[in-house]
Amino acid sequence: MPERVIPGRSGGLIPWGAADALWAGLTTGSAxxxxxxxxxxxxxxxxxxxVLLGGRVVATVKASGGQWSVAETEVRRAAAELNAVEMDCLDLVRIGPFRGAPKKECNETMLLHWRQRVTRELQRLGESERAVRREGGRASHLAGIDWRRILVEQTRDGTARTWWLPRAVVRLLDAAEHAETQWLQAARTRHGNRAVTEPPLQARAADGRQTTSSDCGAASLRPYNGELQGQLYSALSRKPDTSRKVAxxxxxxxRTAPAAVLDHCHEHGYVRAPVCHSCNTRERPDHLYSNDIRVASHYTHLFDTHTADWLRHWHRCPGCRARTTLPLPHLAAWTAHVACRSLRPTHRDPRGSRARKPCGVLRVSWTGSQNAPGSCLLTVAVDFCPSGTHRVLTQIAYREAAQRFGTWLAETAPAVAAAAGPDRLDGLPARFRPVVADTSGEGLALF
Incomplete structure (x- = not known):
């Protein structure tokens, strides 16, 4: 039977059983x-x-009697922050598995590395009975979030499985991991070589017991102002202090979430900027093959609702900015999503509505390479058409697509267009260093 929270003790310490009941009760109506x-x-x-609750670190303390407790006010604050989060269940982010993902087991009592942990747990499914039930039959959670209830599994070609979570939850878990990293760094700095299991900040409560503050003076985040402009990712990623700077x-x-990775241009090799996991995932093309991508719904965010932000970000690469274009997969997606929008057929809604729905799923592929633009050709097609009548919509030469993009850029984001072009750049690298020479060869995929 869970312990009852004592009324009027909102500023005091409560045992774990009462804290569990309080958290569950306060977050019952959370999205x-x-x-x-x-x-x-x-x-x-x-x-x-x-303990991590949402994006907040809630510190625990061992009372004089040996019982671990937690400040009730901290649990309430964490619950209030989580209840304020709005979640769109259709705005999904792929969380794994990815090629090259680390397979090493992590210490679950320290940093979560939550994406690897979720992927590892899901890959165990079907292997044994222990995959269905955690040790002791207890439910698994991340930062107080029951992620299994909102996980979406997608299967491609009947074999390859991928797992997705709502973007709001991904941002929340990224923030939790960042907060945990800062908490541990502050604890180690404050206590030197002492174990981080000791309460980092101690103060006497009114009844003489010790309490712990979760505000450990975590380093405040600073906005990115182009400090890494013009640097090559291949060189910067080898420096040992890069991860610390990015964090x-x-x-x-x-401009809201903590940065976690360095986004860079895969064509020219230049660093764009530090970004959070959510934005890094949103920007990643949805490749079917090395030269074939599906134009999914997230391109609406990239090219319609938050266009200027993304165009400014992509043009942080000196190579793309000088050529007034985008990396080939992004340019191909733009061509299908924007330039060929009027060519996409529509069908009557089978539910009887007067509105017409876009036909099938857009897909764009290319032959040749952006480094040989005269021979590079983009093909825009429709998959999964209800009537089965539509396939290839059009074929557009790379040079024509780039020219259309330049015109659209000047109309959509004049400030970004004004800074583009080889004659309008200061400090332009004398020689571009493309990472990929030709995407038509074996093993030369852009991503």
């Missing part, structure tokens, strides 16, 4: 589903000095 035992179920280990910036695209 993001939460777990019911966040202090006592995996991966929570409140004995290390903290200190705010995402250069959404």
């Amino acid at each position: 993001v589903p939460t777990a019911s035992a966040v202090f006592t179920c995996s991966p929570a280990d409140a004995g290390v000095g903290y 200190g910036w705010t995402c250069a695209v959404c």
Whole structure:
């Protein structure tokens, strides 16, 4: 039987059982589903000095009697922050598996590395009975979120499985991992070589017991102002302090979430900017093959609703900016989504509505390479047409697509267009260094 929260003790300490009941009760109506035992179920280990609830680090403290407790006010603050999150269940982000993803087991009592952990758990499904049930039959959660209830699994070609979560949840878990990293760094700095399981900040509560503050002076994030402009990703990624610098910036695209990775141009090799995992995933083309992408719904965000932000970000690459274009997969997606919008057939809604729905799913492929634009050809097609009558919509030469994009750019984002072109750039590299010489060869995929 869970312990009752004592009325009027909102500023005091409560045991874990009461904290579990309080969290579950406060987040009942949250758009993001939460777990019911966040202090006592995996991966929570409140004995290390903290528990993640949403994007907040909630510190724990061992009272004089040996019982671990937590400040009730911190649980309430974390619940209020989570309840304020709005979630669109259709705006999904792929979380795995990815090629080259690390397979090494991580210490679940320390950093979550939540994407690898989720992928690892899901890959166990079907292997044994333990994959269906966690140790002791307890439910698994991440930062107090019951991620299994909102996970979407997609299967391609009947074999390859991918897993997706709503973007709002991905941002929340990214923020949780960032907050955890900063908490641990602050604890180590404050206590030197002492174990981080000790409460980092101690203060006496009114009843004489010790309490712990979760505000460990985490380093404040700073906006990105082009500090890495013109640098090659291949050189910068080898520097040992790059990850630490990236974690200190705010995402250069959404400007709200903490940065986690360095986004770079795969054609020219230049760093664009530090971005969060969510923006990095949103920008990634949905490749079917090395020279074939599906033009999914997330391109509406890239080319319609937040166009100027993304165009400015892509043109942080000196190569793309000088040529007033985009990397080949992005230019191909733009051509299908924008330039060929009027060519896409529509069908009457089978539910009887007067509105007409776009036909099937857009796909664009190309032959040749952007480094030989005279022979590069883009082919825009429709897959999964209800009537089965539409296939290839049009074929557009790379040079024509790039010219159309330049015209559209000047109309859509004049400030970005004004800074583009080889005659309008200061500090332009004397020689571009493309990473990919030809996408038509074996093993030369852009991504």
